Amino acid sequence: MIAELLFATFFGLLLLGIHRKVIARIQRRPGPPVWQEILHMLKFSFKTTWVPATASTTLFVGVVLVAIGIWTAALFVVLSGGSLLVIFAIYMLHKIVEHGFGLSSGSPYGKFGGVRSVISAASEIPLMVSVAAIAIFTKSLMISDIVAYQQSYGPLLFTVPLAAVAMYVVLLSKMPFGPFSIVESKELVSGYKTEHFGVWRAGLEICNGLKTYVLLLTFILVFAGGLPLWTILLLMLLITMSLSFVCALSPMLSPYDSVTIQTLIAGLMVLYVAILGVVS
Amino acid sequence: MNEIGGAPLFFLEFGDIVIYFTPFTITLFLLALVFTVFVLVSRPERQIDIAFGGDAYYAKEISLSELRFRRFMSIACGLACMGAMVTGDVFDFTLFVSLVGICNVGIVAAVKSRHVQNAAYQYGLVALAGTVPLFAAAAMVAATTGTLSMLELAKDTIQVPLAARALLVLGVMGEGMAPFYAAKAEMFRAPGAPYVIMCSLSSLLIFLRVAEVILLL
Numbered sequence: 001m002i003a004e005l006l007f008a009t010f011f012g013l014l015l016l017g018i019h020r021k022v023i024a025r026i027q028r029r030p031g032p033p034v035w036q037e038i039l040h041m042l043k044f045s046f047k048t049t050w051v052p053a054t055a056s057t058t059l060f061v062g063v064v065l066v067a068i069g070i071w072t073a074a075l076f077v078v079l080s081g082g083s084l085l086v087i088f089a090i091y092m093l094h095k096i097v098e099h100g101f102g103l104s105s106g107s108p109y110g111k112f113g114g115v116r117s118v119i120s121a122a123s124e125i126p127l128m129v130s131v132a133a134i135a136i137f138t139k140s141l142m143i144s145d146i147v148a149y150q151q152s153y154g155p156l157l158f159t160v161p162l163a164a165v166a167m168y169v170v171l172l173s174k175m176p177f178g179p180f181s182i183v184e185s186k187e188l189v190s191g192y193k194t195e196h197f198g199v200w201r202a203g204l205e206i207c208n209g210l211k212t213y214v215l216l217l218t219f220i221l222v223f224a225g226g227l228p229l230w231t232i233l234l235l236m237l238l239i240t241m242s243l244s245f246v247c248a249l250s251p252m253l254s255p256y257d258s259v260t261i262q263t264l265i266a267g268l269m270v271l272y273v274a275i276l277g278v279v280s
Numbered sequence: 281m282n283e284i285g286g287a288p289l290f291f292l293e294f295g296d297i298v299i300y301f302t303p304f305t306i307t308l309f310l311l312a313l314v315f316t317v318f319v320l321v322s323r324p325e326r327q328i329d330i331a332f333g334g335d336a337y338y339a340k341e342i343s344l345s346e347l348r349f350r351r352f353m354s355i356a357c358g359l360a361c362m363g364a365m366v367t368g369d370v371f372d373f374t375l376f377v378s379l380v381g382i383c384n385v386g387i388v389a390a391v392k393s394r395h396v397q398n399a400a401y402q403y404g405l406v407a408l409a410g411t412v413p414l415f416a417a418a419a420m421v422a423a424t425t426g427t428l429s430m431l432e433l434a435k436d437t438i439q440v441p442l443a444a445r446a447l448l449v450l451g452v453m454g455e456g457m458a459p460f461y462a463a464k465a466e467m468f469r470a471p472g473a474p475y476v477i478m479c480s481l482s483s484l485l486i487f488l489r490v491a492e493v494i495l496l497l
Contacts (some may be wrong), residue, residue, distance in 0.1 A: 058323075059318050067350070100473070103474075135495065
C-alpha cells in the first residue's frame, strides 16, 4: 500500500505539472517544467514552517493531516473496489478541508477562499447524479461490481454518456486554473491556502497529488472499466490534457457565475437521471 | 443494493434500534469525531479585520463566555452528527438531524454582530420549518411499513412511499446550513473557527447520510 501511495502522489503531482505546462504552451508561454509540482512539494518540505499568531493552532495543523488522511482512505477504497458512495463522501468532505484551511488562520484571504469553497457546493450534485445513474444500471455501487458489469456489458461511457460528462465537470471543477477555480482566485492571493507555508503546504501538495490521481482513476474505472495499468495511466494523461485545454481556453468565472453554471448543470443532470429512472 | 455503503462491519443492537457501521458510515462518523476533538482541544482563531478609514487592521477577540457557549454548541453538534451517521433507525435519524439544526443556530447566534444574528434568525426559521417534513417523513414510513428500522426497510419486500423519501430530503435541506444557506456569508464569516466549521461539516454529513438512506429505502 505504501508503494501505491507514493506512486499515486508523485504521478498525481506529475499530472498537475503537465496540466500547467499544457496551459502555458496553449497560451504561448514556455511554462514551468512538468515536474514543477513535485519540486514544489519537496521544496516546501524543507522550508521554514510556522503557525500564524492569530491561527487556531490545532485546526491549522490538524486539517493538513485530515486532508492527507481522507485522500489516502479514498485511494485505498478505489484500489480495493469499495463503495463509490465513500468516494463521493470524501470528495464532498474535501470542501470541509478547504473550509478548515481557510478559516483556521484568521486571514481574510483564506477566509474568503473557504467561504467560496462552501458556496460552490453545487459542483457536488453532478457527482451524486453520476452515482445515481450508475446505480440504475449496475444495481450496485461497489467499484468492483461496476468494473465487473462493464466486462459483461461494455463501458458505461457509452451506456450513460451524460453521467460521464457530469463527472468530467466535477473533475474540471477541481483542476487548478479552471473556470470554476474561484477558491484560489488571484484576488484572494492563494485563497484558502494563503497562510499555509512550509511543511503544511507540502502536506497540501501531497493531498492535491493524491486527489488528482484518485479522481482520475475513479473516472476511468467507473466509465471505462478495468484496464491494464499502462492504459489507465495513458488515459489519465489524455484526460488531464483535455482538462488543460478547457482551463486554458476558458476564463475564470466570477463566484456568482460559477455557482449559477454549476447549479444549471446539476439541474440538467437531475432531469437526465429522472428520465433514465423512468425509462429503465 | 443493500450494501451501497460497503459491507456492514459491526452491529450494535439496542432492542429493535440497531446502530451499524459500514465503510461509508464509519468514514462519516470518524470525520465528525475528529472535528469534534478539534473543537474540544483548540483555541479559536482571531479573525483579522481592517479598520475603515485608514490602513490599520486588528484581530477580533472572542470573549470567554461566548467561547464557552459556542464550544458547547459545537460539541453538541458533533455528537448529534455522530449519532445521525451511524443510526439504523429513521426516527432517530430525524431526531439527530433536527438537533444538528438547533446546534447550528446556537453556534452562529452567539456572535455579537447584528448581521450575523439576522442571518442566524432567518436560518433558524427555515430549520424550524424543516422539522415538519422531517418528522412527517418518519411518521409516514412508520404508518405505511410498520417499522422504522433501516435494515428492515432495505429489504425488497417493503416498499417505502416516494413521498416519504421526498419529505425526508426536504427536511434535511431545511436543517442543513450548507450548501443552501452558504450564500448567507455572514454565517461563515463569523469569527471563531473551528466552531463555525461544525456548521458546514454537520450540514454536509447529514446530506451524505440522507443520500445513503434514500438509496437504501
